Amino acid sequence: MHELAIAQSIFEAVETRATECKAIRVKGVRLKIGEASGIVADSLAFCFEMLTSLDPMLAGAHLLVDAVPHRARCRHCDREFAIANYIAQCPACQEWSTDIVSGTELQILEMEYETA
Numbered sequence: 001m002h003e004l005a006i007a008q009s010i011f012e013a014v015e016t017r018a019t020e021c022k023a024i025r026v027k028g029v030r031l032k033i034g035e036a037s038g039i040v041a042d043s044l045a046f047c048f049e050m051l052t053s054l055d056p057m058l059a060g061a062h063l064l065v066d067a068v069p070h071r072a073r074c075r076h077c078d079r080e081f082a083i084a085n086y087i088a089q090c091p092a093c094q095e096w097s098t099d100i101v102s103g104t105e106l107q108i109l110e111m112e113y114e115t116a
């Protein structure tokens with residue numbers, strides 16, 4: 001279950017940032033997770049909640065996830081298309097030479113917190 005390790009990294013990043021911002025309580029964290037990142041959002045939220053429940057500053061913080069679709073652009077005809085089942089073949093010209101546009105990201109977008 002690699003979501004636990006990822007949740008741990010996010011937890012640490014949020015905790016560091018919250019301390020820098022002089023937050024007394026973190027209310028929520030918004031993430032961007034690509035469809036092809038291999039991360040199961042529900043498992044990640046579960047692990048995140050488990051970690052935050054032990055921390056006075058982060059206890060009760062909710063995790064919001066923006067799912068980003070896996071998309072590519074064809075180098076041959078410049079068409080952008082949705083990748084299904086990790087197959088990045090252009091549906092228009094059948095070309096395999098494509099660039100990934102989105103879907104592999106994991107990023108903290110924002111966090112909501114209270115200060116004293």
Ligand SMILES: [Zn+2]
Nearest residue numbers: 074077090093
């Ligand atoms: Zn094409």
